[in-house]
Amino acid sequence: MxxxxxxxxxxxxxxxxxxxxxxxxxxxxxxxxxxxxxxxxxxxAKMWQGMTAEMLRDSWGEPDDIGSDVYKTRTTETWKYGRTGRNRYMNRVIVEGGVVVGHKQR
CATH class of the missing domain: 4.10.810 (Virus Scaffolding Protein; Chain A)
Incomplete structure (x- = not known):
């Protein structure tokens, strides 16, 4: 007891x-x-367009991977979350200038 x-x-x-x-x-x-x-x-643990990269880190944590594309006038980062295989992720969040501008979910 x-x-x-x-x-x-x-x-x-x-x-x-x-x-x-x-x-x-x-x-x-x-x-x-x-x-x-x-x-x-x-x-x-929500994600929305217009949130800052720091808010995204506070909400979803560190990404599993970050890819970047450099253009003439801007740099776009793709923050990848939820690895499901080799270069496969459940969520990809597009960050430009430190602000979330888009999201792709598979």
Whole structure:
């Protein structure tokens, strides 16, 4: 019986630390961006056109790969997420000038 209570208490402490970490992350993002609507979208792992590259990193994490194309007047990066095979990815996000301008999902 004591072992069961100890296990339940350990589970409770683990759950509590996860809740605190999520709250701390949300508070940090709110301090960083100052807009609850943006923070809600980032915490929900959303992606949208017009978000900055930094917001994308905060939302989806570091990309699995980044490809870039250099043109005369601009550089376009393709951030690749969700590797499914050799040079195959579930999501490709197009970033120009530090801003998300498009998305391809397979």
């Amino acid at each position: 004591a072992l069961l209570a100890f296990a339940a208490f350990g589970f409770f402490l683990h759950h509590l630390s996860k809740v605190r970490a999520r709250k701390r992350r949300r508070d940090d993002l709110l301090t960083k961006y100052g807009d609850e609507a943006i923070v809600d979208r980032i915490v929900a």
